[in-house]
Amino acid sequence: MTQYEFDDQDQMESGGMTFDFRGYLFKVLNLWKLVLLCIGMALIIAYLINVRKQNIYRLDSLITVENDQNPFFTANTSISFNWGGVSGKVGKVITSLQTRTHNEKVVDSLQFYINYLKEGKYRKEDIYKDAPFYLEIDKTQGQLLNQPLGIRFINDTQFEIFKEFETEDGRIQFYGDKHTKPVKLPIGNFNNTFTIGQPVNLPFVHFTLQTKPDVSIQNNSEYFVQFLDFDQVVNNYKEAVKTEPFSKESSSVLKLSLAGHNKAKIVDYLNATSAILSRTELERKNLYATNTIQFIDSSLAAVNNSLKDVSEEMNTFRKQNKVFDVDVEMTEVSSRLREYEMAKEMEQTKLNYLNALEDYLRTKTNYVNIAAPSSVGIEEPNIQQSVGKITALAIERQSLEYTMKEGSDLFKDLDRRINAEKHVLLETIDATKRTIRLQLSSIQRQALNLESKLSNLPEDQQQFLKIQRKLDISQEAYNLYMAKRSEAAIVKAANISDITSIDDAKDIGGGLIGPNKSLNYMMALMVGFFLPMLFIFIIYLLDNTIHGSDEVERLSRIPILGLIGKYKYHNNLVVFEKPKSAVAESFRSIRSSMQFILKKQNTDHKLGKTIMITSSVSGEGKTFTSINMSTVYALSGKKTILLGLDLRKPKIFADFGITNERGMVNYLIGEHTLSEVTSHTDVANLDVILSGPVPPNPSELLMSDGLAELIAKLRIDYDIIVLDTPPLGLVTDALQLTQFADATIFMVRLDYTKKGMLSLINAKYRMGEVKNISFVLNFYKHKTNHNYGYGYGYGYGYGYGVYGNAYHEKDEQSGVLGKLKALINRK
Numbered sequence: 001m002t003q004y005e006f007d008d009q010d011q012m013e014s015g016g017m018t019f020d021f022r023g024y025l026f027k028v029l030n031l032w033k034l035v036l037l038c039i040g041m042a043l044i045i046a047y048l049i050n051v052r053k054q055n056i057y058r059l060d061s062l063i064t065v066e067n068d069q070n071p072f073f074t075a076n077t078s079i080s081f082n083w084g085g086v087s088g089k090v091g092k093v094i095t096s097l098q099t100r101t102h103n104e105k106v107v108d109s110l111q112f113y114i115n116y117l118k119e120g121k122y123r124k125e126d127i128y129k130d131a132p133f134y135l136e137i138d139k140t141q142g143q144l145l146n147q148p149l150g151i152r153f154i155n156d157t158q159f160e161i162f163k164e165f166e167t168e169d170g171r172i173q174f175y176g177d178k179h180t181k182p183v184k185l186p187i188g189n190f191n192n193t194f195t196i197g198q199p200v201n202l203p204f205v206h207f208t209l210q211t212k213p214d215v216s217i218q219n220n221s222e223y224f225v226q227f228l229d230f231d232q233v234v235n236n237y238k239e240a241v242k243t244e245p246f247s248k249e250s251s252s253v254l255k256l257s258l259a260g261h262n263k264a265k266i267v268d269y270l271n272a273t274s275a276i277l278s279r280t281e282l283e284r285k286n287l288y289a290t291n292t293i294q295f296i297d298s299s300l301a302a303v304n305n306s307l308k309d310v311s312e313e314m315n316t317f318r319k320q321n322k323v324f325d326v327d328v329e330m331t332e333v334s335s336r337l338r339e340y341e342m343a344k345e346m347e348q349t350k351l352n353y354l355n356a357l358e359d360y361l362r363t364k365t366n367y368v369n370i371a372a373p374s375s376v377g378i379e380e381p382n383i384q385q386s387v388g389k390i391t392a393l394a395i396e397r398q399s400l401e402y403t404m405k406e407g408s409d410l411f412k413d414l415d416r417r418i419n420a421e422k423h424v425l426l427e428t429i430d431a432t433k434r435t436i437r438l439q440l441s442s443i444q445r446q447a448l449n450l451e452s453k454l455s456n457l458p459e460d461q462q463q464f465l466k467i468q469r470k471l472d473i474s475q476e477a478y479n480l481y482m483a484k485r486s487e488a489a490i491v492k493a494a495n496i497s498d499i500t501s502i503d504d505a506k507d508i509g510g511g512l513i514g515p516n517k518s519l520n521y522m523m524a525l526m527v528g529f530f531l532p533m534l535f536i537f538i539i540y541l542l543d544n545t546i547h548g549s550d551e552v553e554r555l556s557r558i559p560i561l562g563l564i565g566k567y568k569y570h571n572n573l574v575v576f577e578k579p580k581s582a583v584a585e586s587f588r589s590i591r592s593s594m595q596f597i598l599k600k601q602n603t604d605h606k607l608g609k610t611i612m613i614t615s616s617v618s619g620e621g622k623t624f625t626s627i628n629m630s631t632v633y634a635l636s637g638k639k640t641i642l643l644g645l646d647l648r649k650p651k652i653f654a655d656f657g658i659t660n661e662r663g664m665v666n667y668l669i670g671e672h673t674l675s676e677v678t679s680h681t682d683v684a685n686l687d688v689i690l691s692g693p694v695p696p697n698p699s700e701l702l703m704s705d706g707l708a709e710l711i712a713k714l715r716i717d718y719d720i721i722v723l724d725t726p727p728l729g730l731v732t733d734a735l736q737l738t739q740f741a742d743a744t745i746f747m748v749r750l751d752y753t754k755k756g757m758l759s760l761i762n763a764k765y766r767m768g769e770v771k772n773i774s775f776v777l778n779f780y781k782h783k784t785n786h787n788y789g790y791g792y793g794y795g796y797g798y799g800y801g802v803y804g805n806a807y808h809e810k811d812e813q814s815g816v817l818g819k820l821k822a823l824i825n826r827k
Helices: 003-012 021-030 034-051 089-097 100-110 230-240 265-283 288-318 328-363 381-400 409-454 459-494 517-542 549-555 582-599 622-635 664-669 698-702 705-717 731-739 753-766 813-827
Strands: 056-065 114-119 124-125 132-136 142-144 149-153 158-165 167-174 180-184 189-196 199-201 206-211 222-227 242-245 255-258 501-502 512-514 559-567 607-616 640-644 678-680 685-687 720-724 743-749 773-780
Touching: 021 034, 021 517, 056 089, 056 265, 089 242, 089 255, 089 265, 100 230, 100 265, 114 132, 124 328, 142 206, 180 582, 230 255, 230 582, 230 685, 255 265, 265 501, 288 459, 328 409, 328 459, 381 409, 549 559, 549 753, 549 773, 559 582, 582 622, 582 743, 607 622, 607 731, 622 640, 622 685, 622 720, 622 743, 622 773, 640 705, 664 698, 664 705, 698 705, 698 731, 705 720, 705 731
Parallel strands: 559 773, 607 720, 607 743, 640 685, 640 720, 743 773
Antiparallel strands: 056 255, 056 501, 056 512, 114 124, 114 222, 132 206, 142 167, 149 158, 149 222, 158 189, 167 180, 199 206, 242 255, 678 685
């Protein structure tokens, strides 16, 4: 055999290069009860989780974001408050929905910081609108946070507040300004009776309980109210509301969705958030118009005062002077002069507005309060567009201040765009002011020419015409401002929000998204199945014990001579005392198989045959097999003798009822003769030579010439000589005895013998140190029928007290883990 072939054989016999899937499958089938138990426990846990978990619902609503044109806008409308487009507005709306300011308005409007609860089967359930009462809280006073207060209705007019306080430390919140502070609570049971509809003023709560109309409340019915931290509630909803485009085709339609345990709360929150968002957006949209109206009102007040002053001046003049007529030509000249003065007044107003706007842009940083240029008659497109853009960017920046940190890239980009637009606007203002000044100079020159014509009139007529012109100018300016204000008010009143709800949230059934009970049961099945499978796999990988004949065949090329089943009996004389038992048949079968091995020996057929029985360690059934093999040969008529060569730990004397005072040790040291150490047994044709007292030098005795001479004598007098030897894997005695054996039986006890021990005997077999060796499997169980099984249950084992550390026998494991491992190994 080549070295390569030897290496392959070593790998096969060691079992280190292959995984026995069939053996693992048998292990799983043997432990099917454990798998079913784990699956059952996992399903029970899943059931307990499912029945205790609250249902989770998700509902949604749809809103549209459009630039809705004011219906009063026409080609002749001079005041326009709309700019930009839908692009970018959707992103602003999504940002607004995520702001704390917006969610504070929604939570505050719905008072979602108050929970109405009722005791359920597993927890306090949120009943929200189903509560037959509601609280009117005093927002200027503190309310106890996070501790449910019991409400018990005594009758139609009285109720009781009850609570068991475990600690005196509490915290209250003032929902007016949202600040909190600590409060001392009365430790122990608190009970107090109050009247429905009357204020409740306690150190830790301040509210008035009102019952809902047309709702009957049973006496002694109990409910609970819980006040929550306002900021925490806002933060929870801020993170819970999800916003996304409804479809790729319609980017201006947004879907708002919210998940929670109470569908009525979800519906109210989604609809409230849409309504408040729409109202807030309209207020922002009208901000430009509001600023313009305020500017016109301030200008109108000044014009009105001027008109009053001129009217009084005219009345005074008329009283002091008689009525006179001015010729038509001079009247026309005065009328033309009035037009120039009116034009001068309008241009001066424009110039004043531009100066004020320039000063505002250079000194202010908040540009949301700019009035429309058209309010003073400035129709320059570039100025109107720049003012509109700056105002829109300023409003956008203001809305982002609630969600973005100062110094962020988005703020930097907005500031850059505002500064760029402001720079363009300042240049346009400067150019427009130069144009207005030129126009004022021209108007002034023409007015002076007309005034020179009127200088020839009498002084009183000149004074009359001057006052009349001032009166006409003031009246026209007043009428113009009134028209502008009416136009702005109409535009503002007719303005509509760019955000409209097109599908309100509504509870129409369904919406359940959790808990996923089917998934929980499926996960339980998987965990319940794969967890024990993994456990069995790990145990199987770590298990180095032989459990079946197939493992022996896989790990070694040494043939299996026979099988001995598990059979409980009070001693080792099973074949003699139970000749019809299944285990007796097993030994007869082994005897038959052994005859074929012994016949192949090229020895003198007139001499007796020797059979050596050994194993790897103690407790594998050597003595049991030695006694019963000797018995089965003796009962067949063969003159048989059993030699107790396990000098370190003699055992066979107890089964035959013989004392161990004399035996092999006495013969080998010459203390007694062969006849003196030979004992006859109750079994016909069976003699026994016991081990005798434990010697200090067992190996040296077995290596002496006396043993060889003894075997030679016994071959003449007996047909079968059975050698009960020490374990081959632990001491060298058995290896020395192989020279006397015609056949060797190596005991393998299933669920006990370690796989590594087969490597030892395989190596000795390949090296020729042992010959004619066969395996006998002890404690065998039929894999397909666990109720079928036979053999012996007698206890075996070598103690440390006799062998010291030579046998390395482990104690039986105790405790829960030890018993569990023993149970698994027995399967």
